[in-house]
Amino acid sequence: NKIAIFASGTGSNYDAIIAAIQAGELDCEVALLVSDKPAAKVIEKAKQNQTPTFVFDPRQYPDKAAFEQEIVEQLQVNNIEWIVLAGYMRLVGPTLLHEYEGRILNIHPSLLPAFPGLDAIGQAARAGVKITGVTIHYVDEGMDTGTIIAQEALPVTNEMTEVDLQKQIQRIEHKLYPQTIQQVILHTNRKGN
Numbered sequence: 001n002k003i004a005i006f007a008s009g010t011g012s013n014y015d016a017i018i019a020a021i022q023a024g025e026l027d028c029e030v031a032l033l034v035s036d037k038p039a040a041k042v043i044e045k046a047k048q049n050q051t052p053t054f055v056f057d058p059r060q061y062p063d064k065a066a067f068e069q070e071i072v073e074q075l076q077v078n079n080i081e082w083i084v085l086a087g088y089m090r091l092v093g094p095t096l097l098h099e100y101e102g103r104i105l106n107i108h109p110s111l112l113p114a115f116p117g118l119d120a121i122g123q124a125a126r127a128g129v130k131i132t133g134v135t136i137h138y139v140d141e142g143m144d145t146g147t148i149i150a151q152e153a154l155p156v157t158n159e160m161t162e163v164d165l166q167k168q169i170q171r172i173e174h175k176l177y178p179q180t181i182q183q184v185i186l187h188t189n190r191k192g193n
């Protein structure tokens with residue numbers, strides 16, 4: 001089960017997935033890290049772990065179709081079966097979706113469909129909700145709109161700052177993402193796909 005992780009930032013979810021694989025809790029191989037941010041911290045982490053990387057600068061391509069075509073080639077060369085978005089700060093376009101529809105997962109730090117898009121934790125904090133959480137879903141052409149696979153709720157207390165909220169959301173993400181990837185991969189393999 002070869003997966004590619006797509007990330008634009010720190011990569012704490014990348015770390016959590018690698019740790020789950022090393023602990024024998026997740027039966028797959030991170031065979032490629034794709035990043036659209038040449039300065040992202042996650043790239044150093046991937047190099048330390050000897051995860052192959054494909055790093056690109058979108059500004060050097062005429063359009064999204066052009067860089068996604070190159071991503072597709074990299075995925076195919078590396079025999080990637082699943083794409084796991086982990087803080088990839090871009091909408092997936094038709095070029096990638098067409099090749100990997102139904103095999104792209106995303107994690108979002110709210111209980112979708114509440115608070116899609118950027119700064120979901122801040123949005124939830126400002127809205128004063130008493131429950132928020134984490135969602136894992138299949139990716140479609142929309143912004144955080146695909147079919148929901150798993151959710152975990154987190155009660156928000158009056159004492160919690162936005163920083164507390166963020167820490168607790170991350171703790172849930174780092175547990176829920178590896179578990180859900182494992183379930184999705186097992187389930188799909190059992191169906192013989």
Ligand code: GRF
Nearest residue numbers: 009010011012013087107109
């Ligand atoms: C996570 O909160 C994830 O839900 C969101 O982007 C963040 C990525 O964090 N989509 P990290 O780079 O994995 O630390």
